[in-house]
Amino acid sequence: MKKRFFCTCILFVLYTCSFAHFSIIEPKHTPSGNLQHAAVLHQIAEPLQFYVITENNTPAADVPIEISIISTPENAEHTHISDSIIYTNTQGIAQTYVTLGNVAGTYQIAASIENGSKPSFCVYTLHARASNWWIFLLLGLSSGLILFLFGIHLMSGGLQKAAGDKMRSILSSLTRNNFIGVGVGALITMIVQSSGATSAMLVGFVNSGLIRFRQTLSILLGTAIGSTITAQLIAFKLTDYSLGMIAVGGILYLFLHKPIQKNWGQAILGFGILFFGMEIMSDAMSPLHSFQSFVSLLYTLENPLLGILVGTIFTAVIQSSAAFIGIMIAFASQGLLTVDASIALILGANLGTPSTALLASIKTTINAKRVAIALLMYKVLLVLLFIGFVPYISDFIQSRTPASTPLHETLPRQIANIHTVFNIVFAIIIFPFLKQFEKLMYVLVPSKETGTEIITKNTRYISNKMLSQPAIALQLAKEEIVRVSKKIQISLELIMLPFLENNKEHLHMLETQRDEIKALRDEIRAYLLKIKFHDNSKTQLQELFVISHTLSELSHINDALTKTLHRRAEKWIERNYAFSEAEYIDIKKFHASTIQLFTASMRFFSENNIHDVFRIKDKANKQTHIALELEKKHFVRLLKQEPLEMMNSKTYLELINMFKIIGNHAVNISKADEI
Template sequence: MSDLFNQALIFGVLGGLGLFIFGMRTMSEGLQKIAGERLRRILAALTNNRIIGTLVGIGVTALIQSSSATTVMVVGFVNAGMMSLVQSIGVVLGANIGTTITAQLIAFKITHFALPAIGIGAGLKIFSKRNRKLTYTGEILLGFGLIFFGLSVMKDAFDPIKDSEYFRQLFLLIGDNHLLGVLVGAILTMLVQSSSATMGITLALASSGLLTFEASVALILGENIGTTITANLAALGTNLAARRTALAHFLFNSIGVLYMLILFPFFLSIISFITPGDADLVIQTQQQAQQFGMELGDKPYIARHIANTHTLFNIINTLIFLPLVGVLATITTWLIRGTESQVDLRPKFIDMRVLNTPPIALGQARAETRRMAQHALEMLKETNLYVQDADDKRLEGLEQKEEAVDILQKEITDFLVALSQQSIASQTSRDIASLMHMVNDLERIGDYCEKIWLLAQRKKSQKISFSETAKEDIKRIADQTHDFLAFIIGALEREDKSVMEKAEFFEKSINQLEETYRNNHIARLNTGECAVLPGLVFIDMLHSFEKIGDHTFNVTKALVGYR
């Protein structure tokens, strides 16, 4: 009997927790797909104003229903240099408040709607393939239903242990020893890597009457410390500023928990004052069970008390630390000392840990592609200068840039392939394909730059001389190619898709220059004005510049959506 009891408990908790986490993820993905570009616009609103940063943190986390995803994103942005340490702290403070919406949502007593929501959501997801919005709505409903069904399964699994003296004493110990409760909550959240999942377990235990309100609050405080481990794991291998952001997240949550433990009775009295009902009221009669739609031994009011505790703690903590963001940044800088050494070859924007948030991941891929494009433009500029002055001091920088472009092409492509394997919208899929074309063409531009400077090296080492006419021809096509690439990269930065007409002009102009100069050179060969060996180098250079123009035009087509 004991074995069956343990089996039912373990299977019920594991199954219920699995349904809950899968439901959270499904709902989060549906919300992200519907939010799509709006989510990116919210992130684009980030400024150095700490209040706006906090509001953005609240908004983004409320939309994607995951503070862990938000903090991982923020660490990535800081690592990429897109956000300052002070700004990032404001966003993470906001994320702490945004994540409490999950607890408020699951505190509603709407478990009986779980199965209809699953049925309707699954139906919309399966049978609405042609209507994307209905499909995403189906994902949200399906996830919503799974969350509450998972909670119901966990709650039922805990019912048999209500009469267990061992478990009763264990939960009483947590209630009496607040530090132990904080430690248990922190460790559990670290293990499951989701404060929402730990919140679900806490709500299931408390609603079943197994946890007192005091014990629940202690666990919740611990969960707020445990959730910071995600950001700190995300910060491993990143730059100093990113590691400091993660540490700041840990510090303000931990300090907040510390002063809440000191003011524990006062904090509980505030929650009891603002929340209707007695948190520890236990249903003892059938009449009460019918009234609340619950079972004997359950606590009808405790779920809302727990949700309000989670929300109020994070609001108070944010209000206290918001004016002290600069101080917190100074402390983290002092604790994690050192100066940053930039590694140019390493990707700065893309982060595999945000693949579960496709709109953000796509934005990161675009940012990394723009960075790769800037490398290609700088390489072309330096290549053109090397052709003119043959200064070997330029070669080391050119080789580094070429290596960076090659590495970025591989890293961005791998990232986009991994993103394409996620559950994504059709527009996101088209954007991924365009970016793949773009990075491949940018890498080819780098290859042709390398070919040109190797030709210039050969010209120098073999003491090959160009005529003045040939020098002018090379300079003119080189400048035109550089202007074309600079124009398109500028459009890429602005996301300006109205550039096709001018791009066609540039591309035709470069093709005409290449054809004209090649024919003129052949004419000079026929008259004996030019030698054969310089002519071969000249023709190869012309061809390489023309190919750079072709690949730049391909980048244009990817930008405007033709590829």
Template sequence: MNDVVFAIIRLLCGLAFFLYGMDVMSGGLKKLAGGKLEQMLKKMTSNSFTGILLGAGITIAIQSSSAMTVMLVGLVNSGIMELGQTISVIFGSNIGTTVTAWITSLSAIGDADNFFIEIIKPSNFSGILAFVGIVMIMMSKKKRRKDIGTIFVGFAVLMFGMELMSDAVKPLSESEQFSRILTLFDNPVLGVVIGTVFTGIIQSSAASIGILQALSMAGKISYSMAIPLVLGLNIGTCATALLSSFGVNKKAKRVAVVHVSIKIIGMLVFMVLLYVPQLFIDMPFMRENINPFGVALCHSVFNILNTLILLPFPKQLEKLANFLVRDRHDGEAEEYTLIDERLLQTPSFAVAECNNQTCRMASLAKKTFLESIGLIFSFKGENFDDVVQKEESLDQYEDKLSTYLVRLSGKDISDRDGREISKLLNTVSDFERIGDHAMNIAFAAQGMHDKNLSFSVKATEEFRVLDAAIRDILELTVKAFKTGDLALARQVEPLEQVIDTLTATMKSRHVERLKSGECSVESGIILSDLLTNYERVSDHCSNIAVALIEIDKNEMDAHEYLHELKKSDAGFEAQYELYKESYKLPQE
């Protein structure tokens, strides 16, 4: 009895190392993968084949089908993806998660005279990986190499845990108590339940598979015992997605339901195909003892065949999810979350989504400002209301994005993601301020309309020139931000200088017109306010462009950059002269 107790203790120790190694390796892979996978995820789900490939690829990259599904729940909850797009990705994720089982099955490789066989034994190569990883972490200055080192160390710890579990169960092969416990698994239904519950508790199908592979090395588990456990642990891995679906909208809940449905339907099909025929025909292989490679094979066959069986029925799976999670009937539309909290579990994906949302904010800021300046000479109440609504949306963007980015900056992120967060934090407030200035202009235009005020012909002609310049700088800034084009970003500052000159000249001319009586004092005050808002918007465009350039250089000294730019950059002077020529005020 004592042998069994201590064996279980050693098994749990091995499980602890396994889970920790998996977590470390997964964290390193997530940082290394970066946000590009998230971009691909949304673009390559147009057909089932690419969706499966992408789902498998991302799951292999981040080593977690649970994290993949949680991510999908978050993306649907944010309104970024639709339920139908996620189904093929879930299929791919189910296949991708089987790779870990094949890696851990290497622990079953026995002693051999062949050098190449010996070197792929975990007890040999994991130590080498651990040493290389430690050297990379300690010696390398680049974060990317440190991340690779972390992956190596995590993998080595994972395999060490697998070795511990394998060694722990070896004494159990002679234990009568252990043999009696295993007789419980002769009941396939009980095997499915145990596999489901255990995996649901530890929330890691890879760990469950690892334990089953370790137990199989005791030579006491047959295929008929192992297969129900494999089916059950595939269902149990859905627990994470189900837990993550609390507090999300109906569409996001359906992602978790689809995931569970795929596993349960597959389990029922396989149980019928494997165990019903045994009532009529003998299936000798079911009585044979399974080994770690056999466990990996069962895991892979289940997920691959399950995908092939259900792949032609995505619409039916979607209808099933819609039936199980029904829409509201109170007529109230569901709200989408700007950026879902669940994406914080995969920081690189969260960073990419923050960038996407900031790009939307940038476009909205541009539209809001352009709509507001249109009110100056053609005021319409519905357009004014639209500006107000858009400005409120910009406020919400700024509030939620800034809060989210601050939280995200506290996560373990790569250098690249850190720079991206800095860029976003430095630019979000500028886009919001552009909305504020749009609101100021809209109120000024409303005041002119209500009081039936207008500008002189000369002032109107000058505004047309300034309008063209401000439209150009907004277009340059937003395009540079969305594309990351630094060449475009460098064109912003020369134009900002031209706009400064334009507004200063217009104010000076306005004073002269006031003296000559060409303009009224009341309209003059409004004109001065408008010019101030135009000039401030160009300043914010400059801030955004400088942030893009400086953060790309891993620096953030805007004052020094602008000083050097104006002092010694020949390109700046040439661009400035070009803009100066393009945006000339009419002669007085």
């Protein structure tokens, strides 16, 4: 020992006298051991390594380095350094081990070399964790993940409410133009913040008949691109500003009263909570650096098949590829993921996305199932396209990363970029072949339906999954109302046949229509009451009133047809009555004008064309005038004591009156928007 100490002193003197200047730094090409975690009274898993270079930046060999403890938690004892003086090897590297003290907290270890008049040193930080550290790890991960997912949910809700009725116009732009479809898919996904949720919406829209399967193929490509925007936002290092965003968003949401301000406040608040949750997750994972079993497990994800499997399962469980990418970014920022593992997990995240749509397609039409299968096929093709390039992509990324920059500083951004490039490149490749892809889907998912569609009394458009999005929910309810009106128009057209043909079969058809319409009315009414309105939007509440009012007017028309006139028709057939030739001609014309008035009113409800209002008012005035003329002509015939006129007078006048009432209810539909 004395001999070694004597040699060390001689070396110090030699280096000092020759005025050689060395610098001690943290090695970049090999693990330094800095920022390790270990349990109290345990030795760190990896050695602390120091790199000494000359003035010419070449490794310096046989340079003595003095290691000392410069900071420990209060009252910490038993901190121990294996070798307090160490020597560099031919690569300029020297290493030693440290046993942490008995108190959890931060320990700082200094390494220094005598360097003439300019000594050089560097400081490493080690963290001692309590024996029950894994409990705090799980708490930190779970709470951070919950905040992260809640932030996404809150931000999505704020954006959807801020978009408001624009969601309606987005839906109306779903034309056959595939370029527009891609843009619409990306935009809706940016608002909803989940490609899985958007694809599930598309399944519902196709199932209800709002859009065609063909239109969804381009939209699905857009949803994949839209989901990458969220990942790009998450990749920005905004965790330091998360509390500021929470404060700003909270003030807007809690203290301002205008809906648009509150909605944007909610979105900003969610954005801040999202990053705050990421920071908690990242901090909670820091002890895993030195947990060798976990690090080794993560390295196994470099196997592409295993990485894809893990990414698929986790994405399917949390139902959001953007959320899983965010969790990956948190892991990568702690240096727990390699480039190869990240690429495999990204492919898995894409493959897990269709799970939401596949679940939504259960018990739906063939075309709705085709939407979910099409999305699955997209993702399978994407994985097959890129899986063979994983090593080359990894080498390219690492070659573009400066050697002086730690991988954990660049990998989070690279993860977001890879996710974006994969989906954009795939969209560009598949876009020209959408027609061929559509034909492939018809082959893979053949139609099992035969004959014409059987219209049942079940609702076709409304979906409980859309209740949280009022603009879309109201549009679906409106489509359902139009469907009800078509059924009532059938009843309106049928109602004259029992009087003209004395045939009871038409009465049975009217009874069937009555039951179907009543069931639809009750389901729609219950659905309207469940729609979750945000901030009591006046526009949406007005539209709800118009839809509800229209449903009530249609219900009155249905009662007039299937109750009052139905009973009158039964008596008419029992007594074998018949109209006179004049009555026959007049009542048919008046019935036809009533149908025209009803059709015009429902067209106004569906299209909301202001020009239809004037046409409806004009038709209503003519309807009233015709009713008076028919009553007057009938009165003249009664004075002539015509037998059929005398016998049918009560029924004839009641038909005129009921058609007039039906016309008034139809006109009331167009008046609701004026209130």
